[in-house]
Amino acid sequence: MRHLIAALLCSCTLPAQATEIVEPAEKARAYIAAAVKGWAADPSLIEAVRAQNLRHKMMTQEDIDTLDRQWRQELGRSQSPLISSVVDTAASDLLRDQIELSAGLITEVFVMDAVGLNVAASGITSDYWQGDEAKFTETYQKGEDGLHISDVEFDESAHLYQIQASFSLLDPEDGTLIGAITVGLNAEQL
Numbered sequence: 001m002r003h004l005i006a007a008l009l010c011s012c013t014l015p016a017q018a019t020e021i022v023e024p025a026e027k028a029r030a031y032i033a034a035a036v037k038g039w040a041a042d043p044s045l046i047e048a049v050r051a052q053n054l055r056h057k058m059m060t061q062e063d064i065d066t067l068d069r070q071w072r073q074e075l076g077r078s079q080s081p082l083i084s085s086v087v088d089t090a091a092s093d094l095l096r097d098q099i100e101l102s103a104g105l106i107t108e109v110f111v112m113d114a115v116g117l118n119v120a121a122s123g124i125t126s127d128y129w130q131g132d133e134a135k136f137t138e139t140y141q142k143g144e145d146g147l148h149i150s151d152v153e154f155d156e157s158a159h160l161y162q163i164q165a166s167f168s169l170l171d172p173e174d175g176t177l178i179g180a181i182t183v184g185l186n187a188e189q190l
Helices: 002-010 024-036 043-056 061-074 081-087 090-101
Strands: 106-112 118-121 147-149 153-155 160-170 177-186
Touching: 024 147, 024 160, 024 177, 043 090, 043 106, 043 118, 043 177, 061 081, 081 118, 090 106, 090 118, 106 160
Parallel strands: none
Antiparallel strands: 106 118, 106 177, 147 160, 153 160, 160 177
């Protein structure tokens, strides 16, 4: 910082590294590539997505909307079988483990199937169907290289600034597109 102030005061040319500002989106993209894509291919997570894709392959939009309404109705209730079927699984345990290992950098993670329904989640999401949101339409629907980085937004529930990085999820065995994953990152730590 002293170098920056001194350079501004004497109108000197700044060194290249002092003028380069890495945007949060670029930091998120780099973090996803370096730290997340490896564990996103965990066999328990991939198997959970494959299994749900088999169960949901004949779903209509009406079926999806019905499940999404059920999810929203279960929010805050003591009995929540649909929500429990997502958050009380080994795949969701894996996501929570990754949050813990990130030392506060990862704030949330959820995985979606081929129709945009939650398969696994580190916590309870506000809805079950993500298929109409950019985290799905800009990833799964864009193919194997789909990536969406949100703007930095204040998360009221977590009381921090967060950025969501979402990407297409591929089956490591054959490279087929099977779903999408969203990782919330603490923008202040990023």
